[in-house]
Amino acid sequence: MTTNRGRKHVIRNRMASTGESYVEAARNLKSMKDMGQTAEAVRTQRWKPADSLDVPCPCGGTCEPGEKCDHCHARHRHVGRAPGSLTDVETWADRYACTGCSSAYTLTVVLPGRPWGIAETVVRGGSAEPVVQARVFPGVIHPMMRPEKPEKPAED
Ligand SMILES: [Zn+2]
Numbered sequence: 073m074t075t076n077r078g079r080k081h082v083i084r085n086r087m088a089s090t091g092e093s094y095v096e097a098a099r100n101l102k103s104m105k106d107m108g109q110t111a112e113a114v115r116t117q118r119w120k121p122a123d124s125l126d127v128p129c130p131c132g133g134t135c136e137p138g139e140k141c142d143h144c145h146a147r148h149r150h151v152g153r154a155p156g157s158l159t160d161v162e163t164w165a166d167r168y169a170c171t172g173c174s175s176a177y178t179l180t181v182v183l184p185g186r187p188w189g190i191a192e193t194v195v196r197g198g199s200a201e202p203v204v205q206a207r208v209f210p211g212v213i214h215p216m217m218r219p220e221k222p223e224k225p226a227e228d
């Protein structure tokens with residue numbers, strides 16, 4: 073695969089310039105990429121809702137326009153965003169609040185290329201089936217997950 077060959081080339085270049093081993097160079101390149109994605113994920117989640125519906129939504133225009141409220145007929149405004157799935161890292165949940173009353177709702181959106189974390193396939197236990205497990209980027213708050221803790225050796 074060309075992408076794979078390209079990646080190896082990048083790793084070899086780094087080995088040549090830093091003197092790192094293949095494994096070290098690959099790991100450092102990966103963490104640099106993760107850091108870039110982390111910053112992007114934090115930006116996707118952390119923004120202040122617009123003061124008025126006349127200005128573009130500060131989330132970056134990745135949301136739907138807010139619906140009209142059934143109760144007070146004002147419009148809903150996009151007020152927040154959080155990871156919206158436990159395994160699908162490009163799925164976010166957008167929260168909308170009415171500008172006229174306390175009505176609110178949540179909409180699920182998929183933002184390709186803007187993941188909130190990394191999905192990994194892990195095998196738990198000896199004969200267990202591999203399961204997809206998502207890891208949240210540092211700084212991203214996942215409403216259904218605990219913040220990531222440093223890895224501890226498994227206890228028996
Ligand atoms: Zn928005």
Ligand SMILES: [Zn+2]
Nearest residue numbers: 141144170173
């Ligand atoms: Zn309302």
